[in-house]
Amino acid sequence: MRTLYHFPLDPNCRIIRLMLGEKRLDFREAPPSMPVPDAPVMEIPTLEDVNGAQFPYMMVIAEYLDESYPEPPLIGRDIIERAEARRLTNYFAVDMGGRVTKPILFEKVQKPMARLGAPDSTTMRTAVQLSTKYLSAIEELYEHRNWIAGGSYSLADIAAVAQISVLDYVDLIEWDRYPVLRRWYARVKSRRAMEAILADRIDGLPPPKHYSNVDF
C-alpha cells in the first residue's frame, strides 16, 4: 500500500496530498515514525510508493510522481511552462512557506499545542505583512493567465493553495481585500482533490466557518 508520512497542516505535505488527489492515487496516511535514539529524524513529507521505494523532500516526491504517473501532468507541458511551474512552486513553497506560513504555523498552532506560550506578536506582524506580497502575486498572475503558471492547473497552483489554505485555517486572510485571489481560491476549492484538505481539523483549534465552504 502507498503510504504518505505527513502532518495535516504542513504546507509541503498538503502539496503532496493534493498531487496524489489530482492523479487519483490512493494512499494510506501515517504520522512520521517516532524517532528512536541515534536514528535520523524522518523527513516530512516522505512517500512510500507501492514499489516499496521511499522518497523524502516535497520537490523530489513531486517530480517522481509526475514522472511515474504522468496523467494529468502537473509540472507543465513544454520546457518553458515547466520552468515557470517550478519557479513559482519554489516561490510559494520555499519563499512564502519559509517567511510566512511556517512562522505563522509555529506561533499559532505548534506553540499552543506544545504549551510554549502565546504567539510572539512581532513575528506574527512581520509574517502577516510579508504575506500581502505573495497574495498580491497570486492575484497578478491569475489576472493574466488561465492558471498561475500558464494554461493548465499545475504544481504552482498547488504550492500556492497549500500556503493559502493553511493561512485560511488560522483565519489570517482578509478575503475582502483580494477579490481575484478569492475567485482563484473558490475555483481551486471545488476540485475533488481539495476535499481532504478542507476536512482537516486540529484538536482544540477549529478553523473559521468559511474554511471548508466551497462557496465562501
Next chain:
Amino acid sequence: MRTLYHFPLDPNCRIIRLMLGEKRLDFREAPPSMPVPDAPVMEIPTLEDVNGAQFPYMMVIAEYLDESYPEPPLIGRDIIERAEARRLTNYFAVDMGGRVTKPILFEKVQKPMARLGAPDSTTMRTAVQLSTKYLSAIEELYEHRNWIAGGSYSLADIAAVAQISVLDYVDLIEWDRYPVLRRWYARVKSRRAMEAILADRIDGLPPPKHYSNVDF
C-alpha cells in the same frame, strides 16, 4: 549571449557553473545586478539563456538545463535513479548547504570582507562538527556505487562537490581522515568542467596550495 548571474564561492552558483561546463555550454559571467530602491533583489544564481528567458533558483535552472540540453543527462537515466539524484542533490545543496557550507562561508569569507569582525567560534565549531556527517555520507555512497547517485556522474555529485570545493577553499577538510572522499574528489577534479571552479580566487583570501592541484 547566455549569462549566469553568480558569486564565485556560492555553492548553488557552483552547481550551475558545473552543469553548464559538463554540457559544454558557453556563458558570460555577471555579478548580480545592483538592487535599485523598491526593486526586488535578484536571486542568485539566475540564468539568462540564449532565448532571453531568465530562470532563478538553482533547482529550477538545473531541471531546465537538463530538459533543454539533454546531453549528457545529469539527473539520472530512469525514474528511480532520477529520484535518487534529486534526493541527494537536496541533501547536499539544501541540508548540507544550509547547515554547514553557508554558515562557514558567512563566518570565514563574508564577515571579513564586510569587516564584521572575527568568525564566531561556536558557529564555526557546530558547522565543522556537522560537516563530518555529510563527508561520511559521500564516502558511504561512493564505496557502493560508481558515482554518488548510481551509475553515472550526476547532479548529486555536482551538488556534493559544490560544498566540498568551498570547504576545501577555506581549508576545512582533513583529507587524511577521508580516503574514499579523497579518491572521489580527485576523480571529480580531473573533469574539464572543474577548471573554472579551481581557478576561483577571492581577493585577500587565497586557498591552500592543494586546492587547485588535481593530484592532491
